[in-house]
Amino acid sequence: MTPSYGLEGRAAVVTGASRGIGLAVAEALAGAGVRVCVSARDPDAVRSAAEQVGGIGLAGSVADGEHLAELTGLALRTFGRLDIVVNNAATNQPYGPLMDADPEHWREAFAVNVEAPLRLVQCAWRAWMGEHGGAVVNVCTEGAEHVGPRVGAYGTSKAALLHLTRQLAGELAPAVRVNSVSPGLVRTEMARFVWEDAEEELGASLPLGRIGRPEDVARAVVWLASDAARWITGADLLVDGGTRVRPAWTGAPVAAVQERLRLRTPDVQRPAG
Numbered sequence: 001m002t003p004s005y006g007l008e009g010r011a012a013v014v015t016g017a018s019r020g021i022g023l024a025v026a027e028a029l030a031g032a033g034v035r036v037c038v039s040a041r042d043p044d045a046v047r048s049a050a051e052q053v054g055g056i057g058l059a060g061s062v063a064d065g066e067h068l069a070e071l072t073g074l075a076l077r078t079f080g081r082l083d084i085v086v087n088n089a090a091t092n093q094p095y096g097p098l099m100d101a102d103p104e105h106w107r108e109a110f111a112v113n114v115e116a117p118l119r120l121v122q123c124a125w126r127a128w129m130g131e132h133g134g135a136v137v138n139v140c141t142e143g144a145e146h147v148g149p150r151v152g153a154y155g156t157s158k159a160a161l162l163h164l165t166r167q168l169a170g171e172l173a174p175a176v177r178v179n180s181v182s183p184g185l186v187r188t189e190m191a192r193f194v195w196e197d198a199e200e201e202l203g204a205s206l207p208l209g210r211i212g213r214p215e216d217v218a219r220a221v222v223w224l225a226s227d228a229a230r231w232i233t234g235a236d237l238l239v240d241g242g243t244r245v246r247p248a249w250t251g252a253p254v255a256a257v258q259e260r261l262r263l264r265t266p267d268v269q270r271p272a273g
């Protein structure tokens with residue numbers, strides 16, 4: 001069970017919360033006594049996630065500014081406050097070399113991964129946090145530090161989200177703290193094409209001996225959102241099982257991941273979002 005860190009009675013919005021890391025974050029926040037509003041595109045999945053965490057939900061894409069405004073409004077009308085925003089929804093498409101990147105798909109990656117977090121924070125700031133304070137946690141990726149084959153749009157957009165985190169932290173202090181977590185490889189749908197059939201080998205290559213579980217990341221998000229982190233803003237917390245400190249001699253599995261990315265991502269770009 002995640003400690004509650006004095007979060008009881010607060011209210012949160014979590015995007016991309018119908019499965020994976022977002023759902024684990026929503027569950028952990030609810031477990032800490034936070035009232036949670038979840039969002040994702042699939043209405044059935046949103047309904048079931050809201051039920052699972054004992055909260056409320058709204059279906060829509062974070063790329064849609066109206067959805068973000070409605071989400072903020074719904075949370076405020078229902079809970080009477082909005083203390084925490086977790087920007088977790090993301091797309092890891094389009095795949096492929098950047099020289100072939102379709103501008104429309106590139107823009108979609110930035111709309112979901114960078115612009116949406118900014119717009120949601122704007123909504124929360126104007127409606128509640130500017131006056132009452134709050135905490136924002138953005139979900140980035142450990143991979144934003146690396147040059148990976150075929151995931152250039154994702155990596156570039158997540159690197160931008162890291163900087164957005166720092167920029168907002170500077171602009172919104174002292175009322176609102178803005179931090180990020182950067183997960184390593186976590187066992188979710190988004191990363192299935194990396195870990196499937198190789199989970200044990202990939203886990204064994206990490207100092208902490210296994211790949212991540214959604215709740216590993218959720219615990220870090222809850223902590224950053226709480227007053228336990230009250231003197232922390234503009235920080236990025238690596239939640240990566242030691243990926244960054246992996247000794248060089250275990251580098252072979254890293255090459256294996258790169259090879260999987262090369263083989264398992266389609267040549268033809270798919271619509272993103």
Ligand SMILES: NC(=O)c1ccc[n+]([C@@H]2O[C@H](COP(=O)([O-])OP(=O)(O)OC[C@H]3O[C@@H](n4cnc5c(N)ncnc54)[C@H](OP(=O)(O)O)[C@@H]3O)[C@@H](O)[C@H]2O)c1
Binds near residue numbers: 021040045142190273
């Ligand atoms: N898994 C990893 O290894 C890993 C590593 C580093 C960072 N991350 C980051 O962790 C976060 C969560 O990823 P995950 O692995 O948990 O992925 P996931 O299991 O695929 O879940 C993604 C969630 O986001 C929602 N979503 C996707 N596009 C959306 C959009 N345009 N608008 C609203 N909701 C949307 C999905 O629901 P719908 O499809 O119904 O919208 C789903 O609820 C992402 O920011 C990702 O970049 C993951």
